[in-house]
Amino acid sequence: MPNSEFIVPLCSEEIAIHYQDDALMVVDKPAGLLSVPGRHPQNKDCLISRLQADKPEARIVHRLDMATSGLMIIALSAESHRQLSRQFEQRKIGKRYLAKVDGKVEAESGFIDLPLACDWPNRPKQHINFDWGKSAQTHYRRIAFNDTDSVLELEPITGRSHQLRVHCASIGHPILGCEFYATDAARSASPRLLLHASQLNFRHPQSNEIMDFASPAPFLNL
Secondary structure: OOOOOOOOOOOOOOEEEEEOOEEEEEEEEEOOOOOOOOOOOOOOHHHHHHHHHHOOEEEEEEOOOOOOOOEEEEEEEEEEEEHHHHHOOOOOEEEEEEEEEEEEOOOEEEEEEEEEEEOOOOOEEEEEEEOOOEOOEEEEEEEEEEOOEEEEEEEEEOOOOHHHHHHHHHHOOOEOOOOOOOOOHHOOOOOOOEEEEEEEEOOOOOOOOOOEEOOOOOOOOO
């Protein structure tokens, strides 16, 4: 997220709606759009405010970083919000991301288990901290690669701030376009963070039906 003095550039890309009923919506947040309003008075444009213009009852359930694109669940009632929030708290929501990272990832898959804490002097940055960091785990699977970069499918077990960015950087493969944790070369390789929330699955808060959604990463041709 940007700091309190940063003015977020206007995001002109529209929000795609994948699904909608009386209880919830599943939408695709574009990169460059805040999930919720920022602290600065000029940072009020965001996903939830845009949706509430047509659906005043819309409630945020979870967030994506401004720079991250992809799938989000929006509750349309207080009861749906409670039910969906509980699924997130109990880690019953399935989430997968696609990321394009710097360098050739040699392993076909792996598991990263490194605790994270806020790097207070440099917030909003996070850092690996074995003394008081919170537990953070990520599974990854290599989807494609070449000599200069790789595509990873990332499955976070926990949901710490900047978890996927820090964990990818920790194995020597920062996400391209990442302003916080990438090398200068990897940061300048893309005008946006190449991270996309590509899959979501959860139980419908009313019917208990399993709901599965997928969204292709706009920066990949897989």
